[in-house]
Amino acid sequence: MKELTKAEEEIMQILWDLDSAYVKEIIEELPDPKPAYNTVSTIVRILQQKGFVDHEAHGKSHKYHPLLSKEDYTKTFMKGFVKKYFSGSYRQMVSFFTKEENLSIRELEQLIHELKKESNE
DSSP: OOOOOHHHHHHHHHHHHHSSEEHHHHHHHSOSSOOOHHHHHHHHHHHHHTTSEEEEEETTEEEEEESSOHHHHHHHHHHHHHHHHHTTOHHHHHHHHHHHTTOOHHHHHHHHHHHHHHHHO
C-alpha cells in the first residue's frame, strides 16, 4: 500500500468521517484558507488512482467514498512506521513514547490492562 501525502491524508480523514462526499463538501470541511476546487479535485483523483477512493457519478458530479477503512490504513501505516523508525520493534517504539510522554510504569500497566480488556470484549 502506498503512503499518503499530508494533503491526501487530510482529504481521506474527511472522507472517513463523512463516508462519502462531493468535492464541494470536502472543501467545506477543510480549514481556512480553503484550497481551490481544482486542487482538491486533483487530490481526490490521485487518491482514486492510488486505489484509496472510488466514486459514483451523479450527473456531471462525482461523489467520492473511501475504499479502505481508516483502521486498515492505520494498521498498515503503523507497521511501516515501526519498521522504518524503530527497526521493526514495537518494544522500542513503546519505550520511546513512554520516555517521550513521561509515562509512569503504573500508567503503562493501566494502558495495557485497558487494551487487554478491550480485546476480550
